[in-house]
Amino acid sequence: MIARFWSAHTTPTLADAYLHHFEQVVQPPLQRLDGFLGATVCTRPVPGAVEIVVTTYWESFAAIDAFAGVDREAAVVTAEAAALLTDFDKRVRHYEVALADFPQITAG
Numbered sequence: 832m833i834a835r836f837w838s839a840h841t842t843p844t845l846a847d848a849y850l851h852h853f854e855q856v857v858q859p860p861l862q863r864l865d866g867f868l869g870a871t872v873c874t875r876p877v878p879g880a881v882e883i884v885v886t887t888y889w890e891s892f893a894a895i896d897a898f899a900g901v902d903r904e905a906a907v908v909t910a911e912a913a914a915l916l917t918d919f920d921k922r923v924r925h926y927e928v929a930l931a932d933f934p935q936i937t938a939g
Contacts, residue, residue, distance in 0.1 A: 832868060832928040833889045837906055838882065839919035846874060846881040849915040853885070856911065861887065866894020880917060888928070895925070 841849050853872055861867050868888040875882050889895050895903050904922050913919065 832931070833892060833895060834926045834928050835887045835889060835895060836884065836924045836926070837886075837920050838884045839916045840877070840880045840882055841916045843876070843881055845915050846883070849883060849912070850874070852912055852915055856909075861898075864894065864898055866890040866897070883916075892925075899923075 839849075850872060853870075858870065861870065866889050868890060870885065870887045873884045873886075889898075892903065899905060899907055904925070906919065906921050906923050908916075908919055
C-alpha cells in the first residue's frame with residue numbers, strides 16, 4: 832500500500848468549506864478509481880490559519896499514475912479547491928506503508 836501525502840493552509844473561516852468540498856466533490860470520484868483504498872483529512876490550528884494534511888491510500892504506483900498522470904508527484908488540485916486555500920503543496924510525497932492498524936476508524 833502506498834500513502835500519498837499533501838498539505839495546505841486555509842483560513843479558519845474557510846476550513847469547513849474545504850472539508851465539505853473534499854467530502855462532496857473530491858471523494859466520490861476517488862472512490863470510483865481502481866486501486867484507491869481510502870483517505871484521511873487531518874486539520875490543526877496554526878497561528879492565523881488552519882493546516883490541512885490529506886493522505887490518500889493506494890494499492891500501487893500504477894493506481895496513483897492513473898490518477899495523477901505522468902508526473903505522479905504533482906499535486907492534483909482543482910481551481911475550486913485552490914480557491915478555498917491560502918497556500919498548498921505543488922508536490923506530494925509518497926511512502927510505502929510498512930505497518931498499519933485501522934480497526935474501526937471513525938472521524939471526529
